[in-house]
Amino acid sequence: MNLIVAKEFGDIGPNEALTRVISANGNHLVMAYGYISESDTIIKQFDEILTFLKKNRVNRVSIFIGLLCKPRMSIDEKITELEDVFKTLLPDSLYDQGVSERVSVYGIKNFHPKLSIMYKEKQKPKSRFPVAALFGSSNLSYSALEDESRYELDMFLSSDDEPDELLESLSRVTLKMLTKAYLGQDVRLASRIDERIHWKGVKMEQFALLEEIAEEEAKEKQLQEFYELKYYTKSATSIEDGIALHTSDVEQEICSDLIRDDDS
Secondary structure (H helix, E strand, O other): OEEEEOOOOOOEOHHHHHHHHHOOOOOEEEEEEOOEOOOHHHHHHHHHHHHHHHHOOOOEEEEEEEOOOOOOOOHHHHHHHHHHHHHHHOOHHHHHOOOHHHEEEEEEOOOOOEEEEEEEEEEOOEEEEEEEEEEEOOOEOHHHHOOOOOOOOEEEEEOOOOOOHHHHHHHHHHHHHHHHHHHOOOEEOOOOOOOOOOEOOOOOOOOHHHHHHHHHHHHHHHHHHHHHHHHHHHHOOOHHHHHHHHHHHHHOOOOOOOOOOOOO
16 A cells, blocks of 8 residues: 655645554564654654564664764764754663663764665564555654645555565665665764663674675675676686686676576
8 A cells, every 4th residue: 555645635644654654563663864853743753663662572673864964063963963862762761661672773974865664574484574664755853744834745655465566666775775874884873872772883783684685685796796607608618718708798897697597
């Protein structure tokens, strides 16, 4: 089910749409935004997130926020500003209820998306697929989600009982974007955050979702190179000549996707 999201003209409003994503039937909520505020509207949404975390011990939340500075503001000043916001949104009660270790917050430079995706992940057999998402122009603020004088336009996606092609595509692009931030080490650790708040830094060592995607892409690249080399060496007079020709074509960017024949 896909819905147009707008305060006055859409199928539903952005605040309701975000609530639907948080309450969707999944266990890993990924939120990526350029800006976040500690308004009452966002505090209520974080109450929904706390309810989601308390439903099941495997439920977790990964929040990515842009380190976008105002004129003459340093990165350190921006981090201090975000620290104060998250101290409001992630209060002491979060730690009293034993769910803090399942909340990760990342600050990323030059980062300005506006989206939330709920994933359903399984360990046996291992699988991951998106069940609901919200993306568009709305940041995490009162003005974006509830202010009637602010015009915003978003889209709500959900898979229901069948896969949704647009939702799957959004998920793939999002994971690639976050993976690039991970591999490029564009993530900035908020080092002075209160230790109770579970911030992660450059290594992002516990965000397995990104690490798995990076490993899969590396394996796929190795497999492609294997089949390319096999194709070239089959048609060459020797293995060495095939490898040399393949290397030359790759450098000239003329090596296309090749049909993967069997070993026979």
